Amino acid sequence: MTAPATTDNEYDDIPAVPDEDGRAPASRYGVLALAVMVVVGLLLGYAGGLLTPRLTRPGDASVEAGFARDMTTHHAQAVEMSLVAYRSATLPEVRQIAVDIATGQQGEIGAMQTWLREWDLSPTGSQPPMSWMSDGATVKNGLMPGMANPQQMAALRDAKGIEVDRQFLTLMYAHHLGGIHMIDAALGETDNAEVLRVARTMKATQQTELNNLRQLQAQAKG
Numbered sequence: 001m002t003a004p005a006t007t008d009n010e011y012d013d014i015p016a017v018p019d020e021d022g023r024a025p026a027s028r029y030g031v032l033a034l035a036v037m038v039v040v041g042l043l044l045g046y047a048g049g050l051l052t053p054r055l056t057r058p059g060d061a062s063v064e065a066g067f068a069r070d071m072t073t074h075h076a077q078a079v080e081m082s083l084v085a086y087r088s089a090t091l092p093e094v095r096q097i098a099v100d101i102a103t104g105q106q107g108e109i110g111a112m113q114t115w116l117r118e119w120d121l122s123p124t125g126s127q128p129p130m131s132w133m134s135d136g137a138t139v140k141n142g143l144m145p146g147m148a149n150p151q152q153m154a155a156l157r158d159a160k161g162i163e164v165d166r167q168f169l170t171l172m173y174a175h176h177l178g179g180i181h182m183i184d185a186a187l188g189e190t191d192n193a194e195v196l197r198v199a200r201t202m203k204a205t206q207q208t209e210l211n212n213l214r215q216l217q218a219q220a221k222g
Helices: 030-052 064-086 094-118 150-158 162-189 194-218
Strands: none
Touching: 030 162, 064 094, 064 150, 064 162, 064 194, 094 194, 150 162, 162 194
């Protein structure tokens, strides 16, 4: 369960290396440490998936396969946004929640990709995105619910100062709302025990993070 961080950060005592554009991002050592944490999270997700018994093997067009594929794509954008925020955000609490989101969702990506391998399914599949959802959800402009469009992602990467915090918090809030919509669909349509377990954990984590993101939005307004 994620909570806003205190103002202390384990990397604050390492001298920052300003970018050429004058920003004061996290130190190169801090960014490296986060990258290592993300990789470790991915490996732990793979390991957790491998250790879970497989009683059934969902098919290529199943809810379980569609959820794993689409949520992997959805999570990957959250990880990307979080890495930008960790590197360039102004508020320590924003950087901390970015770390939590990046490492947590990368671990879940590992678990979902392990499912697909164990089910002998392709990571991409032959079905269109969101086709596994019975509520008729569709992809808009190539994006699943809550995902940022290319222009929003570019603006986040180019932002400076407190604007990084504000854009990240806004985008991630919408991202989590869309993710929970997808999770609810999976919870209502699968009877796979492992998918249910992971999806429930995802939902609980993202609901807690939504509360934290809302609090940080008020803080970032100044």
